[in-house]
Amino acid sequence: MEKQVESIVRQVVEDVLRKKGFAKNERRQLVIANWKMNMTLEKAEVFLEQLCDNGENRTNDVVICPPYTLLYPMNKLLQKRSKTIGLGAQNLHTAHEGAHTGEISAAMLKELDCQYVIVGHSERRAAGETDGMVHEKIKRALEIGLNPVICVGETIEQREQGFTNEVVNHQLLQALEGINDFSKLIIAYEPVWAIGTGRSASPDEAQTVHEAIRLTLSEICGTDSEAMPILYGGSVKPDNAGILSNMKDIDGFLVGGASLVANDFQKIVGTLRKGMDS
Template sequence: MARKLIAGNWKMNLLRDEGTALARDLALRLARTVDPAFDLLICPPATIIAPIAAAVAGSGLLVGGQDCHSAPSGAHTGDIAARMLADLGCSHVIVGHSERRQDHGEIDLMVAEKARAAQAEGMVAIICIGETEAERNAGRAPQICSRQIAGSLPRGATAENTVIAYEPIWAIGTGRTPTAAEVADTHAHIRAMLAVHVPAEAAGIRILYGGSVKPSNAAELLSLANVDGALVGGASLKADDFWAIAQAIAK
């Protein structure tokens, strides 16, 4: 199994100077770490990817995008193509985040097309899935995850070009976290679904947990079977907190 991946989704936060300072801080900590047990990724807003990628080039700190369009170019005002992100130095792209699915009406097919576009440009697609609170309470979380994996996973998905991020929507930014047993059960189900759709690659595809991940719960979450890292929101905006989450892997 590959090293765990700790990914920070900065969402619509930070301007150039503060974002670059945060990235440099993380890059310096990473450079001082001998043989880290994790890969560290930050996904800034598109407006500051270029200066951040330049500031941390060669440091080992990975830089990614928060979304991409499925087309390589064209009349898509306000969108950004996967090839544009790759051109800036991005190694990963988040696709299908619940905030994109809910706020912009993205459906599984659109997510699969975006993931395919990212992979075609040599980047890793971080495909997000997860259920709402109502779906969880109705006992439908497994069915929702199964449907989203079936619809959002593009053909040609491999352990090298695909990461799955499970984010229960009701836990994002709320401070609420599923129990360890709930996370373990859901991640085991996701692994089983990957075995159905990409049997030769299922064991190697990293599955991240996301949803109110913080230093106080990171060690427990990252120790669970089939939890291969974390997709971190608010805590990734503070160097000490984000670094503490990554360091929790060794505990």
């Protein structure tokens, strides 16, 4: 009975969205580089030079999230080399300011011309970040005008026990409780078991979860859900990016290791565009 109800709800949502003329290619398509604790200024300069030499991006669909120490110099480099690549941060604190040694606030990121910030990455959750903290960080980001990239995903144990949808839905509901402005939100599905392991979800596995995410989003924010980008992350590489991007609910990628090599990252950006055009 529950599956029948879910199927009916999904069909109704799809019918409404189709009547309103929403299409995948109308959503923002993004490829976001998460450099994590990698890169020096010298390496970042070489990376950006190679990336821009391989083909300047004509749409604002590429974002680089370097370590905090590189935010200021990367902002200056991007002003000189590229007007279309966005700048993002990997985290922020829940408070506006205060005695929080080693942390960084939304206002500090905004001052450095950051447009995006990753929130709720599984590596942060593993370090003790709770659903409540993720929610507060999203609120701080939106208050200051940043685009939160909200990470959700299950562990291998949760997947093997068949709890993927329950885990992801719970994370979404907790993250977006009481949020009213959905225009800047970006969701990133990153199965924990695929991050940094070399193992990626199959296109069908990823699409199934992305479709479930969009259904949950439709229950939270109605037709705004169809305009919200849902990215895939988890061992994304040039050789699997193309087929993943062909899935109807995958709107781009949050890239880890492959984002450290300019040529690989550029190929992922290129395959995404091809997938969107096909």
